[in-house]
Amino acid sequence: MSGIVNTIIASYQETSRTPPEIDCCLNYLPNNDFNMTFKWATSFKENLKMDVKGRCFVSGVPGSFYSRPFPSKSLHFVHSACSIHWLSKVPEGLEDNKKNVYIRNPCPLGSKNASDPLNRESCHYWSLLTDSLLDLVSEGIVQESDVDSFNLPFYDAGEEEVREIVQKEGSFEINIIETHEHLVPYKDSEEDDNETCRLNFGEMMASRKRSITEPMLVAHFGDAIIDRQFEKYAHNAAKYYIAARSCNKMTVNFVVSLSRK
Numbered sequence: 661m662s663g664i665v666n667t668i669i670a671s672y673q674e675t676s677r678t679p680p681e682i683d684c685c686l687n688y689l690p691n692n693d694f695n696m697t698f699k700w701a702t703s704f705k706e707n708l709k710m711d712v713k714g715r716c717f718v719s720g721v722p723g724s725f726y727s728r729p730f731p732s733k734s735l736h737f738v739h740s741a742c743s744i745h746w747l748s749k750v751p752e753g754l755e756d757n758k759k760n761v762y763i764r765n766p767c768p769l770g771s772k773n774a775s776d777p778l779n780r781e782s783c784h785y786w787s788l789l790t791d792s793l794l795d796l797v798s799e800g801i802v803q804e805s806d807v808d809s810f811n812l813p814f815y816d817a818g819e820e821e822v823r824e825i826v827q828k829e830g831s832f833e834i835n836i837i838e839t840h841e842h843l844v845p846y847k848d849s850e851e852d853d854n855e856t857c858r859l860n861f862g863e864m865m866a867s868r869k870r871s872i873t874e875p876m877l878v879a880h881f882g883d884a885i886i887d888r889q890f891e892k893y894a895h896n897a898a899k900y901y902i903a904a905r906s907c908n909k910m911t912v913n914f915v916v917s918l919s920r921k
Contacts, residue, residue, distance in 0.1 A: 862898030
């Protein structure tokens, strides 16, 4: 946000115009921790240029971005980070998606070609979540039918799919789409190949995925399994760390700039 605000102000100053007052409206789900978000407002203001600080304000709007959290035509600029791969709901037609918690082959909604973004490394973390739930099935803690009926509303779309959806919806023009491929960030130095490093990696990944998926898991399985389930996830992720170090895994991020028609 500070980068966006500083860029806007700089563009005004370059043309000798008086900088505007800016209202930064944060959108978050009601059950998430708005208090923590607002605590970051202090560091946000510290990153603003000195002549900007008195002209920038922060507010929060609870609600899902799949509904309308703001009045029509009330925002000049919208920035959304890491969101378009989350669907508003689990799609229909996943009855045969057994022992998976996300859309992938041979599920009929998954494409079949080798360049399929569903095959990208980003999806493997959901496989670890599946493995962790199946571990609890083997221990008699979770019913296999409950795992079969659980699907994350996650779809890692490809660039052409993003273009098609934007064009079909019709409200926006595509200014640019950038595709950024990068290696999954695993350290590969010899000193990192030890049990402590593997365990730390597993715990880190379990914590990240828990912060994202816990509300959905609790709604489906109840909260009694959560601690045990992410202990399993950390264990499985630690094992995966060994395999990941031996090959270069690639994931992809899209940066999309749109203008409203």
